[in-house]
Amino acid sequence: MTGTPVLAAHGATVTLDGTTLLAPTTFAVAAGESWCVTGGNGSGKTTLLRAFLGSRSLTAGTCTVWGEPADLTRAPHRRSVASLVDPVPVARDMTLREQVTLVAASWYGDTPETATHAEATLGRLGLAPLGERFPHQVSSGQLQLFGLALTLVRPADAVLLDEPERHLDRRRVGLLGTLLTERAAEGTAFLVATHEPALVDACVGRVELG
């Protein structure tokens, strides 16, 4: 790899009261690469993603974004990283379209790009026909696609996804793999914790934990 990787872990380790949450882990993800994180239940996948988010402190080693420590308090870090790791806040009284548009507007402002990105994301995830519904009026899988829409509608150098296949049928998992490949081709780095072979196949690199 030449240049600074978007995401890099060097001996990243998390222990808590003598328990190992994440064993020492080292790898690097370049711009435009999608990597998966695999391993059994409790092997540390979510812990690793949270370390890159900056919401879980390491006890040894480093997790960096563009060579800087992952730190939620730094605005450049928050600008670089989009994530669907912990549940995204959802407004009960706004439609899916309004919420996706609101997130787009927070990045693209009062420009035509806001509607363009919102509609493209809703369309790509098959949510356009459900745009006028409220969150309680869609299924679990559709709610998962909505969470992905809120994550993917914004620009990001790196996208962290924790088991994005949750509640999705085979066709939607395939769609997600395609989306990942397309967005990576535009330069975004992906780190995806998954138990889904189709998503592993869509990735160019793999970190096996446990």
Ligand SMILES: Nc1ncnc2c1ncn2[C@@H]1O[C@H](COP(=O)(O)OP(=O)(O)OP(=O)(O)O)[C@@H](O)[C@H]1O
């Ligand atoms: N707050 C906590 N206190 C103590 N142990 C924790 C805490 N959070 C997680 N753990 C432990 O850390 C380990 C790693 O958890 P983590 O959620 O990262 O695993 P995972 O690989 O994402 O698992 P899964 O596939 O089940 O989602 C587990 O053994 C878990 O029990």
